[in-house]
Amino acid sequence: MFKEYRSYLAEMLGTFILIFCGTGVIIVDQEFNGIITHPGISITVGIVVATMIYGFGDISGAHMNPAVTVGFYLAKEFPAKQIVPYFISQALGAVCASALLRYTFPSNIGLGMTHPGIGIYQALIFEIILAFILMIVILNVAKGSKEKGLFAGIAIGGVIAMEIMFAGPVSGASMNPVRSLAPALIKGQFQGLWIYLVGPFIGVSIAVFFWKILKEKN
DSSP: OHHHHHHHHHHHHHHHHHHHHHHHHHHHHHHTTTSSHHHHHHHHHHHHHHHHHHHHHHHHOOOOSHHHHHHHHHTTOSOGGGHHHHHHHHHHHHHHHHHHHHHHSTTOSSTTOOOOSSOHHHHHHHHHHHHHHHHHHHHHHHSSOHHHHHTHHHHHHHHHHHHHHHHHHHHOOOOOHHHHHHHHHHHTOOTTHHHHHHHHHHHHHHHHHHHHHHHHHO
């Protein structure tokens, strides 16, 4: 039981750090005249994800993303009884991070929120594909050989940086429901939010389907 509580705490802390840095870097870029730049934002988020995987992976698996948690469950790599506690932990960490960022930057308009840069349904397709790519990489490196596991943080952080680099202007490249939900809740702005609550879950489900096929062939 104590081990489970440690996992929930690790998920909350990992998600807090991810959202605080991942949306905070966008806010800092806005507040300081684009000093970080879009490539800088992409790299920063990738590094944060990688370091959180190495920092909390042994404790909770470092999901930091409800869609990833569901993906692991569908892949039969995560128990159903822990899904809701993980969701709660991730949501708490994300909302606390966004609340602290709003306190720090009260005049910031966006607070790191995600918005479609194209049509709503085109952005939804992008979010599905991005989540698909992320999940299939996660499953192959996290559940592959021991040698692959050692590089999981680098591989996962790298794919997230790559996806934000090219898809950030298109859909916001959220890939994570709580990443979009937390700043929207704190700001009270929910337009287009459903894209980021639905898309990632569809994407990870498709990824698990293909992963199972590849796993059987291997």
